[in-house]
Structures are given as C-alpha cells and as structure tokens.
Amino acid sequence: MMLEEKQKTDSLHITVLKNEAIDALQVVPGKWHIDATSGGGGHTQEILNRGGKVLGFDQDADAVERLNQRFAGNSSVRIVNRSFEHLKEVVELQDIEISGVLFDLGLSSDQLDKSHRGFSFLENSPLDMRMDKRNAVTAADLVNGLTERELTILLSTYGEVFMPKRIAQAIVKARDICPLLTTGDLAKVVEKAYGSRWSRNISPSTQVFQALRIAVNDELEVLKTGLSQAMDIASKGARIVVISFHSLEDRIVKHAFKAREDITVITTKVIVPSDEEISRNTRARSAKMRIAEKI
Numbered sequence: 126m127m128l129e130e131k132q133k134t135d136s137l138h139i140t141v142l143k144n145e146a147i148d149a150l151q152v153v154p155g156k157w158h159i160d161a162t163s164g165g166g167g168h169t170q171e172i173l174n175r176g177g178k179v180l181g182f183d184q185d186a187d188a189v190e191r192l193n194q195r196f197a198g199n200s201s202v203r204i205v206n207r208s209f210e211h212l213k214e215v216v217e218l219q220d221i222e223i224s225g226v227l228f229d230l231g232l233s234s235d236q237l238d239k240s241h242r243g244f245s246f247l248e249n250s251p252l253d254m255r256m257d258k259r260n261a262v263t264a265a266d267l268v269n270g271l272t273e274r275e276l277t278i279l280l281s282t283y284g285e286v287f288m289p290k291r292i293a294q295a296i297v298k299a300r301d302i303c304p305l306l307t308t309g310d311l312a313k314v315v316e317k318a319y320g321s322r323w324s325r326n327i328s329p330s331t332q333v334f335q336a337l338r339i340a341v342n343d344e345l346e347v348l349k350t351g352l353s354q355a356m357d358i359a360s361k362g363a364r365i366v367v368i369s370f371h372s373l374e375d376r377i378v379k380h381a382f383k384a385r386e387d388i389t390v391i392t393t394k395v396i397v398p399s400d401e402e403i404s405r406n407t408r409a410r411s412a413k414m415r416i417a418e419k420i
C-alpha cells in the first residue's frame with residue numbers, strides 16, 4: 126500500500142476498554158454483532174479476532190471511508206454510514222440475527238484532532254461540530270442564531286456550564302458586533318466572560334464546547350433511540366455493552382437498562398479503565414462501561 130493510502134486508513138484513535146468491552150460482549154463465533162460506533166475500527170477488529178461477524182455503524186463519512194479501506198474484502202464485516210438511531214431499520218433490511226451490540230460513545234481522536242471539524246478549541250477552525258455532514262445545523266448556526274435564553278438553557282442542560290447566563294450574554298453581545306464563526310472566536314468570548322472567576326485547571330471552553338456538540342448532533346435523544354432499538358433487536362442472551370464519557374450519557378444508559386423487563390443488568394457498578402490504561406491514554410479517564418443481557 127502506498128504511504129498516502131495507508132495514512133488515510135490509519136486511525137489516530139486509541140480504543141478504550143478494548144478487551145474489557147469485548148469480553149463483556151461475549152462474542153459468539155460465526156454470528157453477527159453490531160458495533161454501533163465503529164470509528165477507528167479497534168473494537169470491530171477485536172470482535173473479528175474472536176470469530177464474530179460485525180455490522181459496523183458510523184455516521185461520520187471520513188470514519189466510514191477509513192473503515193471500508195481497512196476491512197476491504199472481509200466478508201465478516203459490513204459497514205454502514207448511518208446513525209445508530211437507524212439500527213432497527215438496517216438490521217431488518219439485512220435480515221440477520223444480532224448476538225451482541227456495542228456502543229462506544231462520543232468522538233474519536235480522528236475527529237477531535239482534525240482541526241477542520243471544529244470540535245476542539247485547541248485549534249482555530251470553522252465552528253462546525255457535525256459528526257454527520259449531511260445534517261444541516263452547525264455549531265455556528267446555534268451560536269449565532271439562538272436567543273440568549275435558548276443559549277443559557279443549552280449550556281446549562283448539555284454542558285452543566287458554570288454561569289451559563291453570563292456566557293450566553295457574552296456570546297450575544299459579541300455576535301452583535303460580528304458573527305462568531307470559528308472555534309477561536311468562541312473560545313475567546315468564553316475566556317473573557319469568565320476572566321479571573323475561572324480558577325479550575327481545565328479550560329473554561331471544555332463544557333461550552335461539549336454542550337454545543339451534544340446539541341448539534343442531538344446526542345442524548347439519539348442515544349435513547351439507539352439503545353431502545355438495540356434492546357429490541359438483540360437476540361435472547363445477547364449482550365448490550367455501552368461505554369459513555371459523561372454523566373448525562375451514563376444516566377441515560379442506566380435508566381434505559383433499568384426500564385426494560387426483557388433485560389438483565391449485569392453491572393451493579395460501572396466498569397472504568399485501569400490506572401495503567403489512563404496513563405497510556407488520558408482520553409480514557411472519564412469512560413464508564415455498563416453491561417446488560419437480553420432475556
């Protein structure tokens with residue numbers, strides 16, 4: 126393979142809880158499993174290593190292109206460029222039985238570290254944040270289009286942002302002079318609005334960016350739909366394994382598992398990465414895994 130081609134297929138993402146998640150999935154050799162967030166393909170590969178077949182989803186076209194190249198010619202893998210909110214429809218069309226479903230939520234390092242995607246305030250880029258570019262609304266549309274009250278609610282609901290009203294007011298004041306179109310424009314407004322009131326050692330933009338990303342991709346509603354469909358389509362005895370990265374997601378997973386009578390919750394306590402894994406990959410530090418089984 127030429128070097129340029131190889132760089133396209135290589136993912137920067139380090140898979141979180143790789144062995145723990147696939148152990149939990151209890152892969153059935155020769156049977157189909159869903160990787161609802163195939164991303165860099167690390168979990169997908171581990172399911173294949175254990176003899177399972179994979180129906181992989183990712184709503185990000187760049188991820189799908191890399192996955193298709195990585196798994197080209199492998200008849201045990203099918204990759205679908207759709208959101209996992211369409212799990213049921215895709216499985217019904219493929220007419221296959223599902224022996225396990227894995228969700229590894231959020232963003233991959235490929236998305237976070239590619240500056241043109243607008244997910245990170247560490248690089249200056251257009252304020253986009255869409256995982257699926259087919260969706261119409263970008264972060265810039267929300268930042269420049271919502272009312273001050275709508276922005277306050279968004280920041281407090283999705284980011285648990287400190288002083289959300291103050292940040293919303295600062296955004297509205299700044300955009301009245303000039304629209305905020307880049308990650309740098311927004312980060313500057315947030316930093317200035319907090320000034321010396323900010324004493325924590327993470328950037329004040331972290332939660333603001335998280336809130337916008339969740340809203341742009343409608344992540345919480347999509348998660349509820351995807352989880353419910355996963356539990357519907359899973360065969361008897363199939364495991365449903367979910368790795369989440371913030372408390373809003375984890376709460377949804379916990380309640381979704383509890384609410385179903387056809388599901389046994391396997392994890393009484395969440396599973397978290399070891400200190401060794403966190404020291405190798407700091408992005409693993411907020412991961413929480415929950416496991417359930419269809420009965």
Ligand SMILES: C[S@@+](CC[C@H](N)C(=O)[O-])C[C@H]1O[C@@H](n2cnc3c(N)ncnc32)[C@H](O)[C@@H]1O
Nearest residue numbers: 140162164165166167168183184185208209229
């Ligand atoms: C943390 S990464 C997954 C990494 C993967 N498990 C691996 O080992 O390489 C999350 C991926 O899920 C995708 N994603 C997030 N929400 C999604 C959704 N609703 N439907 C499909 N894919 C989604 C993102 O585009 C991203 O590529």
